[in-house]
Structure formats: C-alpha cells, structure tokens
Amino acid sequence: MFALPLGDGAxxxxLEPWQAEEFLAHIDRARDDVDPWIPWASRSTDLDSARATLQRYADMNAAGTGRIAGIWLDGTLVGGTMLFGMDAESGNGEIGVWLEPAGQGRGLVTRACRAMLDWAFGERGLSRVQWVTRPDNVRSLSVAARLGMTREGVLRESFPYRGRRYDSEFWSVLAREWATA
Structure with a gap:
C-alpha cells in the first residue's frame, strides 16, 4: 500500500509484524550473509522470534525512535533498511541495512538508504545519522562512501560476535551535508 519504487523491479x-512469515523465510535465505553484521539475524529463527523482531521495530516506530522497511525485488523480500536509536531531542539516529545474495550488486541498498535518509532528515528533522559496521564489511563501507558519509573512526574490539571481539567503524552524515548532496 505504501510502496516507494526503487527501480529495476524493486x-x-x-516491514511489519504481520509479515513475520515472509520475513522469516527471507532471513533463512539470508542468514549466512547477514548474521555476522546484523545482531537480530541470529535471534530470528522461528515465527515467534521473527515476529518479535518486527514488533520491536513497530514499537520503535510508534514511539518515534525507529523504523524498518523491507526491499522487495520482483515481489520477493530480499533485504531492508532500518533507522534506530532515533532521539528527537539530540537529533541523532543510526541507519543499518541487510541484503540477501539475490539482491546484491543492483544498488538497492544505496537507493533504499537514500529514501530512509531523506525521511530521517526531511520528515523527522534529524541532524546526524551514523553508520556503524565492521572494517571487514567491504560492501557496507562502500555504501557509506556512496551515501557521502564521513568516516569518523574505529572503536577497537567493541563488537562481540560468537566469542570473538571485532572493531566497529563509524561513519556519519549531517543534515546540512545531506541537503547539499
């Protein structure tokens, strides 16, 4: 009903709790590619947990602190973008993305992020949106650069994953930069 065309059949x-079954099927296809980067991928393993993941975002949306949107390619859910940690008072938020292999290499994540950032700055009035990824996530770093974000630095061993600690690389874009991009 409320779809934004991304081009190329996308x-x-x-993405809402009533779509948990479709979301779970997608995460099952994407899990190996998504799990190292998106913490909820390893927790969304059955219908109840998938619904709970989507419900957390629905609750954030209702509270004005986050939003999640899916990317459908030719009618199949292949990924998405989310904005979370939104704080109207400070004007800050964080954007994240995920994509299964079937959607990769088409620019879908970049286009979806542009739409989410337009909303964050234009509709929600945020001042700053950050992007956090591991330095070994080359695809993620490339999207941040394509979006015109600025690399701010690295927090060493800040991200625990499966018994190991990884660095987190921080990027951001400011509203005034986005307006002129």
Missing part, C-alpha cells in the same frame, strides 16, 4: 515498503 520497491521499499514498511
């Missing part, structure tokens, strides 16, 4: 639209 669209961005809200």
């Amino acid at each position: 669209e961005l639209r809200p």
Whole structure:
C-alpha cells in the first residue's frame, strides 16, 4: 500500500509484524550473509522470534525512535533498511541495512538508504545519522562512501560476535551535508 519504487523491479515498503512469515523465510535465505553484521539475524529463527523482531521495530516506530522497511525485488523480500536509536531531542539516529545474495550488486541498498535518509532528515528533522559496521564489511563501507558519509573512526574490539571481539567503524552524515548532496 505504501510502496516507494526503487527501480529495476524493486520497491521499499514498511516491514511489519504481520509479515513475520515472509520475513522469516527471507532471513533463512539470508542468514549466512547477514548474521555476522546484523545482531537480530541470529535471534530470528522461528515465527515467534521473527515476529518479535518486527514488533520491536513497530514499537520503535510508534514511539518515534525507529523504523524498518523491507526491499522487495520482483515481489520477493530480499533485504531492508532500518533507522534506530532515533532521539528527537539530540537529533541523532543510526541507519543499518541487510541484503540477501539475490539482491546484491543492483544498488538497492544505496537507493533504499537514500529514501530512509531523506525521511530521517526531511520528515523527522534529524541532524546526524551514523553508520556503524565492521572494517571487514567491504560492501557496507562502500555504501557509506556512496551515501557521502564521513568516516569518523574505529572503536577497537567493541563488537562481540560468537566469542570473538571485532572493531566497529563509524561513519556519519549531517543534515546540512545531506541537503547539499
């Protein structure tokens, strides 16, 4: 109903708890590619946990602190983008993305992020949106650069994953930079 065309047979639209079955099927296809980067991928393993993941974002949306949107390619959910940690008072938020292999190499994540950032700055009035990824996530770093974000630095061993600690690389874009991009 509320779909934003991304081109090439793709669209961005809200991802809601009633879509948990479709979301779970997608995460099952994407898990190996997504799990190292998106913490909820390893926790969304059955219908109840998938619904709970989407419900957390629905609750954030209702509270004005986050939003999640899926990327559908030719009618199949292949990924998405989320904005979370939104704080109207400070004007800050964080954007994240995920994509299964079937959607990769088409620019879908970059286009979806542009739409989410337009909303964050234009509709929500945020001042700063950050992007956090591991330095070994080359695809993620490339998207941050394509979005015109600025690399701010690295927090060493700040991200625990499966018994090992990884660095986190921080990027951001400011509203005034986005407006002129």
